[in-house]
Amino acid sequence: MTTTDATAVERQIAMVLDLNKCLGCQTCTVACKKLWNRDSGTGYAYWNNVETQPGQGYPRRWQETGGRTADGAVKRGEIPALDTDYGRAWTFNHEEVRTGVGGGAGKPWLRPDGQPQWGPNWDEDRGAGEHPESNHYFYLPRLCNHCTHPACLDACPRRAIYKRREDGIVLVDQDRCYGYRFCVEACPYKKVFFDPQRNVSTKCIFCLPRIEEGVAPACARQCPGRLRFVGYLDDPAGPIWKLVEKWKVALPLHPELGLGPNVFYVPPVGPVAFDGAGRLVEDAPRIPNELLERLFGPRVHEALRTVREERARRRRGEPSELMDLLIAYDWNQSFRLPVRAREVL
Ligand code: SF4
Ligand code: SF4
Secondary structure, three states, X not given: OOOOOHHHOOOOEEEEEEOOOOOOOOHHHHHHHHHHOOOHHHOOOOOOEEEEEOOOOOOOOHHHOOXXXXXXXXOOOOOOXXXXXXXXXXXXXXXXXXXXXOOOOOOOOOOEOOOOOOOOOOOOOOOEOXXXXXXXXEEEEEOOOOOOOOHHHHHOOOOOEEEOOOOOOEEEOOOOOOOOOHXXXXXXXOOEEEEOOOOEEEEXXXXXXXXXXXXXXXXXXXXOXXXXXXXXXXXXXXXXXXXXXXXOOOEEOOHHHOOOOOEEEEOOOOOEEEOOXXXXXXXXXXXXXXXXXXHHOOOHHHHHHHHHHHHHHHHOOOOOHHHHHHHOOXXXXXXXXXXXXXXXX
């Protein structure tokens, strides 16, 4: 089924990630990579990645090119370079370490071959600011947003990218794809990956076969932080609607790009700051508001205020639906997905 008309989508599946709970463990990255993406042509590609913010991200400076113009036209962007933007998978001196040969007097250290200058997570945990007063960072897991107005879809002259009517998942029809890579250029989140060996574009499929069986995507189901919620935007009994529409604490990444992302984030409240004498300053957030506004737009302030208020309510021993939801006592409550396989087939 092919449609460029977002209004033709009957329902929209979505994910919410609570950034206050991400450990940066990369379990989601590995779960996704092992399940879907082990072709030799896409060794460099991570449909799901987790990057440190502030930081350059993966691929490097991903948000700088592509997207849409003010009047909605698709903006031509750039194709990230394998060596300097994505970073090739490294090889290591395993044999040298195993045999002990070539390490001089002592046992050789495990180290990458050559002298890599860049790779995914090159700047992991570096962050910004000065210790101890203002150093800060947080983790930002990223995947395709299965946008309501996908730039990748509109950029494709072959109409090889389509948005499923039944759940809004954005897919590449690889039989139609001619490998032009206009989609890679156009996606400002840089979440389409080109496979040069098969000459096709590939991207996150929101674990479509799992979704049709009512099972959450691997990145969400295997997350030890229990910070991912999956369901439909229009389901008032589900976690997505409650976090996005009711509590308004879950926000899209870079809403100003105009693509209508359907992956949402609860912004990180972050630890409090210290003054010059090392004393806690209770009402001074350590993660700068400007950084959060740059990522999540102006609504971030209201979302942070709500999370802080509900946390305080809970600390006073009062009930809070929002905190119960975000804590995710029972992982089953984080996912609300009907079993659909038999209806679809
Ligand atoms: S995030 Fe990029 S690849 Fe995913 S639907 Fe949006 S424009 Fe397309
Ligand atoms: S698995 Fe969960 S906690 Fe670990 S990096 Fe991914 S989103 Fe964060």
